[in-house]
Amino acid sequence: MAQDIHPTALVAPxxxxxxxxxxxxxxxxHPGVVLGEGTFVGAHCELGLPLGGARPTGAPEGLLIxxxxxxxxxxxxxxxxxxxxxxxxxxxxxxxxxxVAGENLRVxxxxxxxxxxxxxxxxxxxGNVQVGKGSRLASxxxxxxxxxxxxxxxxxxxHCLGVSIDTFAVVGAHSILLPGITLGAESVIAAGxxxxxxxxxxxxxxGRPAKVLCPARIVRDKLNPARKAYPWQAVFSRGLPWExxxxxxxxARHPDTGFxxxx
Amino acid sequence: MAQDIHPTALVAPxxxxxxxxxxxxxxxxHPGVVLGEGTFVGAHCELGLPLGGARPTGAPEGLLIxxxxxxxxxxxxxxxxxxxxxxxxxxxxxxxxxxVAGENLRVxxxxxxxxxxxxxxxxxxxGNVQVGKGSRLASxxxxxxxxxxxxxxxxxxxHCLGVSIDTFAVVGAHSILLPGITLGAESVIAAGxxxxxxxxxxxxxxGRPAKVLCPARIVRDKLNPARKAYPWQAVFSRGLPWExxxxxxxxARHPDTGFxxxx
Amino acid sequence: MAQDIHPTALVAPxxxxxxxxxxxxxxxxHPGVVLGEGTFVGAHCELGLPLGGARPTGAPEGLLIxxxxxxxxxxxxxxxxxxxxxxxxxxxxxxxxxxVAGENLRVxxxxxxxxxxxxxxxxxxxGNVQVGKGSRLASxxxxxxxxxxxxxxxxxxxHCLGVSIDTFAVVGAHSILLPGITLGAESVIAAGxxxxxxxxxxxxxxGRPAKVLCPARIVRDKLNPARKAYPWQAVFSRGLPWExxxxxxxxARHPDTGFxxxx
Numbered sequence: 001m002a003q004d005i006h007p008t009a010l011v012a013p014x015x016x017x018x019x020x021x022x023x024x025x026x027x028x029x030h031p032g033v034v035l036g037e038g039t040f041v042g043a044h045c046e047l048g049l050p051l052g053g054a055r056p057t058g059a060p061e062g063l064l065i066x067x068x069x070x071x072x073x074x075x076x077x078x079x080x081x082x083x084x085x086x087x088x089x090x091x092x093x094x095x096x097x098x099x100v101a102g103e104n105l106r107v108x109x110x111x112x113x114x115x116x117x118x119x120x121x122x123x124x125x126x127g128n129v130q131v132g133k134g135s136r137l138a139s140x141x142x143x144x145x146x147x148x149x150x151x152x153x154x155x156x157x158x159h160c161l162g163v164s165i166d167t168f169a170v171v172g173a174h175s176i177l178l179p180g181i182t183l184g185a186e187s188v189i190a191a192g193x194x195x196x197x198x199x200x201x202x203x204x205x206x207g208r209p210a211k212v213l214c215p216a217r218i219v220r221d222k223l224n225p226a227r228k229a230y231p232w233q234a235v236f237s238r239g240l241p242w243e244x245x246x247x248x249x250x251x252a253r254h255p256d257t258g259f260x261x262x263x
Numbered sequence: 264m265a266q267d268i269h270p271t272a273l274v275a276p277x278x279x280x281x282x283x284x285x286x287x288x289x290x291x292x293h294p295g296v297v298l299g300e301g302t303f304v305g306a307h308c309e310l311g312l313p314l315g316g317a318r319p320t321g322a323p324e325g326l327l328i329x330x331x332x333x334x335x336x337x338x339x340x341x342x343x344x345x346x347x348x349x350x351x352x353x354x355x356x357x358x359x360x361x362x363v364a365g366e367n368l369r370v371x372x373x374x375x376x377x378x379x380x381x382x383x384x385x386x387x388x389x390g391n392v393q394v395g396k397g398s399r400l401a402s403x404x405x406x407x408x409x410x411x412x413x414x415x416x417x418x419x420x421x422h423c424l425g426v427s428i429d430t431f432a433v434v435g436a437h438s439i440l441l442p443g444i445t446l447g448a449e450s451v452i453a454a455g456x457x458x459x460x461x462x463x464x465x466x467x468x469x470g471r472p473a474k475v476l477c478p479a480r481i482v483r484d485k486l487n488p489a490r491k492a493y494p495w496q497a498v499f500s501r502g503l504p505w506e507x508x509x510x511x512x513x514x515a516r517h518p519d520t521g522f523x524x525x526x
Numbered sequence: 527m528a529q530d531i532h533p534t535a536l537v538a539p540x541x542x543x544x545x546x547x548x549x550x551x552x553x554x555x556h557p558g559v560v561l562g563e564g565t566f567v568g569a570h571c572e573l574g575l576p577l578g579g580a581r582p583t584g585a586p587e588g589l590l591i592x593x594x595x596x597x598x599x600x601x602x603x604x605x606x607x608x609x610x611x612x613x614x615x616x617x618x619x620x621x622x623x624x625x626v627a628g629e630n631l632r633v634x635x636x637x638x639x640x641x642x643x644x645x646x647x648x649x650x651x652x653g654n655v656q657v658g659k660g661s662r663l664a665s666x667x668x669x670x671x672x673x674x675x676x677x678x679x680x681x682x683x684x685h686c687l688g689v690s691i692d693t694f695a696v697v698g699a700h701s702i703l704l705p706g707i708t709l710g711a712e713s714v715i716a717a718g719x720x721x722x723x724x725x726x727x728x729x730x731x732x733g734r735p736a737k738v739l740c741p742a743r744i745v746r747d748k749l750n751p752a753r754k755a756y757p758w759q760a761v762f763s764r765g766l767p768w769e770x771x772x773x774x775x776x777x778a779r780h781p782d783t784g785f786x787x788x789x
Contacts, residue, residue, distance in 0.1 A: 022580065025552075028306050040579070043572050046306050049305075054333045091602050094336070094373075126672075127656055130409070144676075153486070154495070155405060172681065173676055192702050192720045192734055208734070221680065236682050236684060236696055291552075314600070318689070339599050375654065413670075416755075417758070420762055421762060
């Protein structure tokens, strides 16, 4: 049950560290941080950055990180957010305040989450994804590298129209999601798209602006054309709750997956 | 008037720190750095990196940062640049040498400014912007995420044709500005554009390659169609000199805003 | 022959540091790291991150870095990779395990190499390039900012079809290389392209999807139209083995440049 706090780590006396927490060298843990049991924090991280930055605005609201998290080196997480169990992030990630995530959110290296965002369970962001303020991603959404979720319809303005993405949707690399759009459940956006309008559930869309091309379910597996590629959850399970099981049977037992799981 | 230098910060004896400067844990301040009064430097920063890197080329030229700056954690600024008052940068920003900025430049998280660049006053770069060597941005320019300002017309070559952007211009997310192009004052580039030729003042352009679509002033506010969205400065003022005032009246008193303000 | 290890650097006792190695403040060097003579490591780096991350999988495989390397601040390199002499990387670079590089690989600031990648000699990646697992880049390849080398044909899936790029090829900024494609020797991809099929040697391709536009050798130098821009190696030599020599004569003495040089 021993913790492993590197002697150079600077941990505020009132931070709450669960059993078997590891904190790497030269990391900083501010007041108000709560790290669940077994959480690993790499080197050069900073957790619980005060709201208001250079001019802190008061007592910490708390940064709550559930059990079993892995926070890789160089990452900075602000005060005022909370993450369900088994949160994982890559290196050099930045997550601003008032972000709420369910179970097992994964944020890739260099991810930049700008605050006031909501994530369901098992959301996966690959490296170099920027999630603008006010975005809402339901459970099991995948976002690939260099995607940006914008929020300002005619920048600069005072409007903040976050993007909403429903369960099991997939957004290909280098796509731009324009302010306020919605992606339906199980929709798939091709790499390099500019999505300027809402995409219906189960559709594959692409282009600039993105147009619906076909139902995603007609895409075949490139290396095994007898198999469908989408909906992906029927053929891919690594690290997901139905790993080693039949997806349909698992889903039948979990009919309400999605935004409602956000705490 | 007390400074707040964290005991783990490594500050060169000949660095000059103004009153009320804060330096966070594990940051490094090299010789030749001058930090204006009230400047905040977060954790894990490095200021005044020697020119020549691994093989420093001699005595420092000086990194001059005006009063009231906010330099967030993980940022690295080279020797040989200077920034006007109230410079702000996000996390994990990199700024190479011989960059000159006016008042209140803001560089978002993961910004990468490659040196020999000029910025007027109140320029705003959102996160993940890469500004190539030799770029020139006049006052009040806005650049949105994942934009790249290139400079090599047929890479790799020895040419360096920086981009020039005039006052109040706006560049939407994920746009590519090709070498040597000029964006006119108050021009607006739609997200995801490839700008391969000069865009005249006040025009909205978009596409690949970007074409002029219409005068920007005919774009209406999405949430309030009775109001124009551009020129943006008539409807947006947060953090800008005309905040709380009528822009036109402010401008009448400041007719010479732009490149000339670069020191 | 003196080393210059900053007193705050944490160097594992069994790391092997060659003569004249420099390690900057607050950097961490794990067991199994071997740094060649004259290597420079900046501040806030972490070298030899254990495989398995939070749950290390056993004894280190070794991170071998050849002589004369320059590893700039904030970079993180995993155990289990090896780099030939004169490796250079920018700031805040991340390189995962089982990457093998020849001589003088250069990776720009914020580069993200995801592991199991092969690089020939003198490969150049500008800033903000993401190289997916399983990519293969032959000698003298250039990749410009915000390019992504993908590997999953219909994400998410279990397939990993890395991209292959042959000698002297050039990929312009913000391009997307789709899974499994091959770029021929001396091919040139225009900025902002989506490359979904193989591009033959010596061709200039661009667009979404990228189409062959013309042989690259008909592109003229923009500032000196009497001169061809490609093949670039005939007109550009900075930092390359034929610097100060005639390229054709140099090449005649080195006919086997390319993948075979990967050790």
